[in-house]
Amino acid sequence: MFTGIIEEVGTIEAIRGGHGLKRLDIRAPRTSGDLSVGASVAVEGVCLTAVEVGEGSFAVEVVPETLARTTLGARDVGDRVNLERPMAASGRFDGHIVQGHVDGVGEVVAVFAEGEGRRLRVRPPAALRRYLVEKGSVTIDGVSLTVAALDADTFEVALIPHTLDVTTLADRVAGDGVNLEVDIIAKYVERLLEPIR
Numbered sequence: 001m002f003t004g005i006i007e008e009v010g011t012i013e014a015i016r017g018g019h020g021l022k023r024l025d026i027r028a029p030r031t032s033g034d035l036s037v038g039a040s041v042a043v044e045g046v047c048l049t050a051v052e053v054g055e056g057s058f059a060v061e062v063v064p065e066t067l068a069r070t071t072l073g074a075r076d077v078g079d080r081v082n083l084e085r086p087m088a089a090s091g092r093f094d095g096h097i098v099q100g101h102v103d104g105v106g107e108v109v110a111v112f113a114e115g116e117g118r119r120l121r122v123r124p125p126a127a128l129r130r131y132l133v134e135k136g137s138v139t140i141d142g143v144s145l146t147v148a149a150l151d152a153d154t155f156e157v158a159l160i161p162h163t164l165d166v167t168t169l170a171d172r173v174a175g176d177g178v179n180l181e182v183d184i185i186a187k188y189v190e191r192l193l194e195p196i197r
Contacts, residue, residue, distance in 0.1 A: 002042050004095035004137075004144025006082045006167045007031060010043075013057060015077055022062045024075070029056040031083045040100070042084040044168070045142030045179040046070050047100025070102045071141075071177045080168045082142040095144030096137040097184050104128050106140075108176045109154055118159045119148070120172060124180055129153075130190075131182035139181040143167050 010028030017023050026043065035041060035058050039050050048060040067073035075081070087093070104125040112119050122140065124132065132138060134150045140157065149156040164170040172178065 001087055002047070002084050002095075002098040002100050002142070003087050003093060004045075004084070004098045004139050004142060006084055006143055008083045009080050009166065009168055010083045012075055012077055012079050012081060015075070017061075020064055022067060022073075023051070023059055024062060024072070025057060025059045026081065026083070027057045028083055031085060032056055032058045035085065040086050042082075042086075042098070042100045042142050044071060044075075044081050045098070045100060045139055045181055046072055046102055066102075069105070070179050071105055074177065080171060082168050084142055096139075098139050098142070098144060098181060099184055100142075101181060102179045103131075103182050104180050105177045106180045108172050108174055108178060110174055111172060114158060116161045118164065118170075119156050120159060120169065121154050121156045122178060122180070123154045128180060128182055131186045133186075136186070137183045140178050141168060141172075142179070143169060 008028050008030045010026040013027045014025040032053055035050050035053050040047055041050055050058045051061050052059040062072050106122040106124040109123050110121040132147055132155050134147055136147050138147055145157040147155050148158045
């Protein structure tokens with residue numbers, strides 16, 4: 001389990017493989033420091049497994065299902081990526097419950113300044129809209145955020161300067177795809193309220 005609090009922004013150093021399995025080599029000195037082979041790590045909000053760990057870097061493999069359902073298939077060498085290791089059982093719960101299971105890819109439709117920070121307006125897939133509530137939680141590219149505004153087709157989040165400094169969200173522009181994970185509690189409540197068949 002993750003919390004959506006980004007620990008480091010890494011850089012993709014190499015991409016190997018084709019339309020099937022892809023391997024991403026990621027430069028990330030802080031994250032790789034105590035990472036071990038077989039450990040989970042969230043890359044842009046996607047829970048993956050470290051298959052190799054080296055001096056200041058690590059590698060993950062991404063299967064076709066994940067490439068098709070997230071933005072990782074569109075990433076290039078040199079791209080920056082948000083990274084988070086799983087929360088330790090003794091750790092502080094700073095964000096919200098994040099599984100690293102991307103529910104869909106949204107589209108950034110607008111980015112505009114708001115004081116020292118920015119607002120990001122995102123169009124989610126239609127199937128995810130019912131899980132979004134004003135002041136509720138949402139994860140964008142692995143970052144735990146609060147829904148600041150909501151209309152029929154889009155939602156907005158407010159990004160403080162710190163978030164812009166320590167995540168890749170400062171790189172996002174209109175037209176970009178972003179990985180979205182909605183609140184798991186909302187999904188469980190919906191399932192529990194479904195009629196028993």
